Amino acid sequence: MTKRNWKVFLLPYEQAVNELKIKLRSLRKEYIEKGEHSPIEYVIGRVKSVDSIKEKMQRRYIKAELLEQDMQDIAGIRIQCQFVEDIYQVVDLLHDRTDLSVVEERDYIANSKPSGYRSYHMVIKYPIQQATGVKDILAEIQIRTLAMNFWSTIEHSLNYKYQGDFPKDINARLKRAAEASFMLDEEMSKIRGEIQEAQQYFSHQKGPEPTLSKESEHESLDSK
Numbered sequence: 001m002t003k004r005n006w007k008v009f010l011l012p013y014e015q016a017v018n019e020l021k022i023k024l025r026s027l028r029k030e031y032i033e034k035g036e037h038s039p040i041e042y043v044i045g046r047v048k049s050v051d052s053i054k055e056k057m058q059r060r061y062i063k064a065e066l067l068e069q070d071m072q073d074i075a076g077i078r079i080q081c082q083f084v085e086d087i088y089q090v091v092d093l094l095h096d097r098t099d100l101s102v103v104e105e106r107d108y109i110a111n112s113k114p115s116g117y118r119s120y121h122m123v124i125k126y127p128i129q130q131a132t133g134v135k136d137i138l139a140e141i142q143i144r145t146l147a148m149n150f151w152s153t154i155e156h157s158l159n160y161k162y163q164g165d166f167p168k169d170i171n172a173r174l175k176r177a178a179e180a181s182f183m184l185d186e187e188m189s190k191i192r193g194e195i196q197e198a199q200q201y202f203s204h205q206k207g208p209e210p211t212l213s214k215e216s217e218h219e220s221l222d223s224k
Helices: 006-033 050-060 064-070 084-096 146-162 168-190 192-206
Strands: 042-047 075-081 101-107 120-130 133-145
Touching: 006 042, 006 075, 006 120, 006 133, 050 064, 075 084, 075 146, 084 101, 084 120, 084 133, 084 168, 133 146, 146 168, 168 192
Parallel strands: 075 133
Antiparallel strands: 042 075, 101 120, 120 133
């Protein structure tokens, strides 16, 4: 088999991530400029490293010639929202877009994983323009609240230490923390109107919305 040129292979994925971040951040800005609540709070993205791709290929028995269709998260976008209701609004917004198509979706909010993990995952097909023509790229979009993201980030860090085999006490604590996190989201939803009203007042007092161009991009977007 011909040795893969990884730099060339990953180039369209990098383009897709960069374009999607710009478009989604612009969508947030549009809501803010109109003086409306934006369902999008933060947008970050990444392209899997070569080592991470190789490790997943081995773990999931993905053949090299099927890499582009069988590994759906080489390009990854994460959208963070304030409220659970915002997540489903973002899902609807993505379904309505004409510059991408939804291939697959998994609702881990209504149906959380046994670990307590909650998030909404969408796999999209996104066309990019190359010198040789149009190329369709598969990308995974994870949509979650800030509270869900906090829990997931901690769980992901612990997973590096325990490789998924958590001690029973740690596993039990993580599950309780996941439930507490979701209870926080539910409570915030109950006073969502008051929160949004206060935020709009604060926004008018402090002036223009700061740019999102310097958001942290080092956070892991690996699928659960």
